[in-house]
Amino acid sequence: MRFCAALIFIFKPSFAYQKEKSNTELFYDLMQGYDKNIRPFYLRKPVKVTIDIFMNSFGSIKADDMSYAVNLNLRLRWNDPRLDFSKLIRDKRESIPIDASLLDRLWMPDLIFTNEKSSRFHNVTTENKLMRLSKNGDVYTSTRISVVMSSMMRLENFPMDSQTLYMQLECFTMPETDIRLSWSAKDPFQFNPELTLPDFDFDKNKITLTKCDKSYETGTYSCIEAKFPLRRLLGYYMIGIYIPTGLAVVLSYLWLRKIFSFLYFFKKKFFIKFFEIFHEIF
Known part of the structure; x- marks a missing residue:
């Protein structure tokens, strides 16, 4: 009996501590020894980043300067084994939400819209960023962005013309030997069901998603592209x-x-x- 009581006395504080550990405390435990300047799988293999986009709205499509504006949610997924917390908890949490203010503590893919003219993040009523960590180290982020993009247009048949607008996402500093981008296998490009354009007919089922890797003097960089055809009304x-x-x-x-x-x-x-x-x- 005394032996059982001693075991309960020894292990009870440990179990209580595990149950009381909050998501934020768990995140700070993961940050011990974590270096955000070193990518996941360094010197082992490239990081695979899958991307999907939710298009909230189309802004103006301007023929005079060949640009268009969009409001979208950019969603990224990758795995970082340093963030595996399966051995740090004993409860049934499969993932934990992380406050947007802590995003700058993690390694993030350095993505750019190659045909971007201007862009901005949204901060009303709070910073429009979301992050979740899964038990196995999977990272999921979603960021709301408004972007004005350039896209070449052929206007010789105006106003009975059709246009193909494009959007490109590319890794800025890391070549494909370090990071590889790909569209998500499930619903990679989603649209607001109420999204319409007053002067264009937009078929959401004809969007084309491809790879567009680019080679420079410093190497080959991973790139993905989305093209969506429009027919002027x-x-x-x-x-x-x-x-x-x-x-x-x-x-x-x-x-x-x-x-x-x-x-x-x-x-x-x-x-x-x-x-x-x-x-x-x-």
């Missing part, structure tokens, strides 16, 4: 531009015709009267 321009412009031209013609008729009549009467007065004087 002629009716939008007929109702918004051509019909109002045509009516304005017709009304202007009728108004000017009436004015010129009056001027012609006035001019004729003026010269007749002038010559009558001239004849009477001389």
Whole structure:
């Protein structure tokens, strides 16, 4: 009996400590000896980063400077074995949420939109970033971003043209020997079901997702690309531009015709009267 009591006394504090450990405490335990400047699997194999995007909205598509604006959630997934906490807990937690303020403590893929013109993060009402750590070291992040991107357009058939807009994501500093990007195998590009464009017909099922690896002097860098075709709606321009412009031209013609008729009549009467007065004087 005394032996059992002694065992309970020894192991009870350990079990209590494990149960009381919060997500934040667990995260700080993982950060002991963690170096965010060293990528996962360093000197072993490349980090595989899978990406999917949720498109919240399309902004303006401008033909004059060949750009378009989007609001999206950029979601990244990769594995970092240094963040495996399966041996640190005894409860049933499969993953833990991490506050966005702690994101800068982790190694992150240095991704860029290669055709970006301008961008911004969202901070209302709080920083729009999310991170979850899984028990096996999988990392999931989601960031809401607004981006203005450039995309070449062919406008010789305007307004009966079709355009293909593109978006490219590339690793900036690490070559493909260190990091490899790929689209997620399940639902890699998702759209807000209420997303519509007033002047374009957008078929969400015809989006093309490909690889676009690029070679520079410093090596080959992993790149992924999304292309989505758009067909310009002629009716939008007929109702918004051509019909109002045509009516304005017709009304202007009728108004000017009436004015010129009056001027012609006035001019004729003026010269007749002038010559009558001239004849009477001389």
